[in-house]
Amino acid sequence: MVPNVPTVRQLHAPASLGLDTRASFRQEAVGVLEAMPEGESRLVIDLSDTRHVDSAGLGALMLVQRRAGERRQRVALRSASEELRFLLMLTKLDDLFELEPKQA
Numbered sequence: 001m002v003p004n005v006p007t008v009r010q011l012h013a014p015a016s017l018g019l020d021t022r023a024s025f026r027q028e029a030v031g032v033l034e035a036m037p038e039g040e041s042r043l044v045i046d047l048s049d050t051r052h053v054d055s056a057g058l059g060a061l062m063l064v065q066r067r068a069g070e071r072r073q074r075v076a077l078r079s080a081s082e083e084l085r086f087l088l089m090l091t092k093l094d095d096l097f098e099l100e101p102k103q104a
Contacts (some may be wrong), residue, residue: 001029006040010078013050017057022058025057031074041073048079048102058087065096 009032014021033043045061047053053061061077068075076098087100088094 006042008034008042008044009095010044010046012046012048015049016062017047017050018052018054019056022056024040024061026060026063029060033064033068033071036073038071038073041067041071042076043073044076044100046078046079047081047084049083050071050084053081053087058091058093059061061095062096074098078102 001088006082011029014022017025029043029045033041036043043064045064061075065075065100075096077084079102085094085099088097088099
């Protein structure tokens with residue numbers, strides 16, 4: 001019997017996650033979540049190229065996290081800038097996401 005191996009998918013966030021890009025990013029992320037099995041799946045959002053996140057972008061991340069939670073999936077943010085980490089902490093949203101360092 002093969003043990004259940006958690007499904008992990010990665011999604012690159014745009015350079016600017018805000019009003020102009022939030023809808024397409026959210027749609028893409030939710031599509032990835034829905035293509036993965038419910039339960040032990042994990043979506044890693046790579047923010048290494050993202051230079052700006054505004055309130056609309058933060059809202060999109062929260063909606064992606066909410067959808068993942070409904071499906072018992074997890075969302076990790078990789079390479080989040082210090083500014084985004086501070087914003088997450090300030091808004092008390094840092095507990096919603098796993099924060100990962102930049103990968104070598």
